[in-house]
Amino acid sequence: LKNSLLPIVIPLDKLEALFVAVTADPAATVTVDLEQQVLTLPDGSITNLPINAFAKHCILEGVDELGYILQQQDAISAYEARRPITVNTLA
Numbered sequence: 001l002k003n004s005l006l007p008i009v010i011p012l013d014k015l016e017a018l019f020v021a022v023t024a025d026p027a028a029t030v031t032v033d034l035e036q037q038v039l040t041l042p043d044g045s046i047t048n049l050p051i052n053a054f055a056k057h058c059i060l061e062g063v064d065e066l067g068y069i070l071q072q073q074d075a076i077s078a079y080e081a082r083r084p085i086t087v088n089t090l091a
Helices: 012-024 053-061 065-071 073-082
Strands: 031-033 038-040 046-048
Touching: 053 065, 065 073
Parallel strands: none
Antiparallel strands: 031 038, 038 046
């Protein structure tokens, strides 16, 4: 997830097909559809990509872990407003 790099795991037969395709044509195109979680190989075959929901959200939103927390600021503030103060952390 760091630097928006998402490691993926694909079946061995799809990986072998990918190597064959790019060896035959180095300009071959592979398409990754992160929203649908599919990989389309140069021959048109499609394979599903198991992707962690949090990682998917962060990449689609263009945020890292801290950016995600900052997106939740309104919910965090609302929670803190409802919660009784037990220790004054502002003093």
